[in-house]
Amino acid sequence: MSSSWTLSLRVFLTPLVLLTALAWAGGSDAAQLSSTWTDTSSNEDGFKIERKIGTSGTFTQIATVGKNLTAYTDAGLATATTYCYRVRAYNAAGNSAYSNETCGTTAHVSIGIFRPSTGKWYLDLNGNGKLDSCTIDACLGPFGQQGNRPVVGDWAGTGTAQIGIFDPSTLLWKLNRNGNDSWDGCSVDSCLGPFGTSGDLPVVGRWKTGSSTDLIGIYRPSKRG
Ligand SMILES: [Ca+2]
Numbered sequence: 672m673s674s675s676w677t678l679s680l681r682v683f684l685t686p687l688v689l690l691t692a693l694a695w696a697g698g699s700d701a702a703q704l705s706s707t708w709t710d711t712s713s714n715e716d717g718f719k720i721e722r723k724i725g726t727s728g729t730f731t732q733i734a735t736v737g738k739n740l741t742a743y744t745d746a747g748l749a750t751a752t753t754y755c756y757r758v759r760a761y762n763a764a765g766n767s768a769y770s771n772e773t774c775g776t777t778a779h780v781s782i783g784i785f786r787p788s789t790g791k792w793y794l795d796l797n798g799n800g801k802l803d804s805c806t807i808d809a810c811l812g813p814f815g816q817q818g819n820r821p822v823v824g825d826w827a828g829t830g831t832a833q834i835g836i837f838d839p840s841t842l843l844w845k846l847n848r849n850g851n852d853s854w855d856g857c858s859v860d861s862c863l864g865p866f867g868t869s870g871d872l873p874v875v876g877r878w879k880t881g882s883s884t885d886l887i888g889i890y891r892p893s894k895r896g
């Protein structure tokens with residue numbers, strides 16, 4: 672019977688979506704979100720990916736990927752915006768049921784300052800480019816002191832930047848690895864170095880493709896003997 676053919680083509684199993692990563696597209700202010708899912712179907716032609724903006728938006732299909740693929744990266748997104756995704760498998764007979772929905776929020780790079788005289792940090796938490804009160808923006812510290820040079824980076828791979836300092840007198844780096852905005856010592860937070868020389872300026876980046884955390888580096892403005 673033809674119905675048995677139809678049945679054999681149907682995708683019975685549902686792919687499970689897990690949002691695994693928030694990442695920068697790099698360079699511009701564009702952001703991207705990556706989704707992965709579990710391929711539990713053996714006869715799919717591919718997967719259809721649907722997206723909505725915010726948790727109350729309407730899903731629309733944005734892409735299809737081939738069979739047995741289990742990841743999709745959605746690039747060119749707006750910053751500081753929540754997107755939700757769901758996936759279903761399809762073949763000639765139709766679509767599977769939808770996966771669960773999962774939502775992620777793209778990152779938002781904002782400015783901040785380190786005040787060496789007090790060791791305090793002021794971060795533009797609401798992203799308006801102005802220093803508002805400590806209840807609207809973030810006032811952190813003291814973390815670091817006069818003479819220290821500020822660094823920020825995702826030391827723990829959480830997707831959120833944390834503060835840190837490079838001390839040019841000791842060449843030691845103190846990084847707030849546990850995200851509580853306070854210095855808790857080398858066993859809880861990160862102590863690196865000696866790395867660099869006293870005239871160096873600290874730089875931070877994800878130097879290695881695939882690295883899950885930011886790494887330190889230095890820029891040497893003047894050549895030293
Ligand atoms: Ca499959």
Ligand SMILES: [Ca+2]
Nearest residue numbers: 795799801803
């Ligand atoms: Ca602000």
Ligand SMILES: [Ca+2]
Nearest residue numbers: 847853855860
């Ligand atoms: Ca800490």
